[in-house]
Amino acid sequence: MSDHTVKSYDEELAHLTSILARMGGMAEAQFAAGIQALSKRDDDLAQRVIDGDSRIDELDQEIQTFAVRLLALRQPMASDLRQIVSALNISGEIERIGDYAANLGKRCLILNHLPVTAPVAGVVRLAELVRSLVKDILDAYLEQDVEKAIRVWSRDEEVDEMYNGVFRELIDQMTEDSGTITASTHLLFIAKNVERIGDHATNIAETLHFQILGTQPKGARPKGNTVGAPE
């Protein structure tokens, strides 16, 4: 799209996108580090993830403030309006992803110091899948690629299926060996939080669709059963 007649407006919109890109990159890195801390049982890394969350919250604040300023001063219309409103929305989603990553760090610290452990491979596999969705949706945002956003959106079902598998595994684990109940319960919460990160990626996909095309994606949102116990 061509530039605004008022150049500073373009610069402000570009600035908004760049803060959001930085924030998204940070949340993705936090999540990846959290997964690594879990699989490697790394206390230091887990602690760094916990400490890093405040920086994401700061960026979220910065975006909220800047977006409100743009709304007030530029009175944006059409695609500009959609871009700014979407930035507000997506910033909130990324902030939640950051919170779940930090929570993953906290649970890692607890898990690492439990006398009895439980296998983490299933949860790590689920987390890697969701991380790839987060990466793809952030790429889609930067490239303004609506096709890519729709692909992320339609893959949420995959996440839900894998989550159900992990849920069953952990229940089986607890049934077999009651000594692992504490560890497995923490893993269960991690799995649930990871599944929610997937939901946030889906929300971003919907917002991006609206930003680019002005409409919500067509059809019902792909949604598997995530109660954890399929009938």
Add this chain to the structure above:
Amino acid sequence: MNMNAVLPQGSSKISAKALDVHYSEKQALFGVDLDIRAGEVTALIGPSGCGKSTFLRCINRMNDLVDGARVSGSLTLDGTDIYDRIIDVVQLRARVGMVFQKPNPFPKSIYDNVAYGPRIHGLAQDQAELDEIVMTSLEKAGLLNEVKDRLQESGTSLSGGQQQRLCIARAIAVEPEVILMDEPCSALDPIATAKVEELIDELRENFTIVIVTHSMQQAARVSQRTAFFHLGKLIEVGDTEQIFTNPQQPLTQGYITGRFG
């Protein structure tokens, strides 16, 4: 009797089909198809010279006053061709009132400004009836409380915003069906603008309103439908909300976001 009373809201009051306008050699409008709905406010937007004012001025044949202006295609009011030979232009302008960019009260008293139209059209039988029309019109224009004790003062002694509302009172005193407004707030401060916009919103219950405005925010605030003109062509028309959140044409998008090349 107000014709709008029998027209259901949303039905087509004014209809342009393949409307062309030339000023001598220069073509100002190219094949415009546009329906103006009854009981709604339609905003015409677009850059200077896009033809929006030309379109507006066709509706009450103000373009007749321009040398070399030629109108072809069809433009109807309630299905009657506005450019038919049998149309009495004076009667047409009583049905289609107009409010201009700069408030232009007559150099007469406030009372006489509003009474002027009803007098020349013979709308009042006696003084009492004329008083009634003047008061009602000032009331509808939201001006009565401010001027009721000074009706004999000159219309030009009022503030700009009051003068514009006086012009609106003058326009509605002859009970038109359509009110055309050509940038009615461009000479007014924000408070006076807000009062006129509030008035426009109230008036649309009884009148069909077409407004030309350079303020996109104003179009967004007051209208239900918005039509975007560019270089004499109607590019896009739609519900105001859709035009300002999700315009379908790249030109519309470029104009309302301030990206015009």
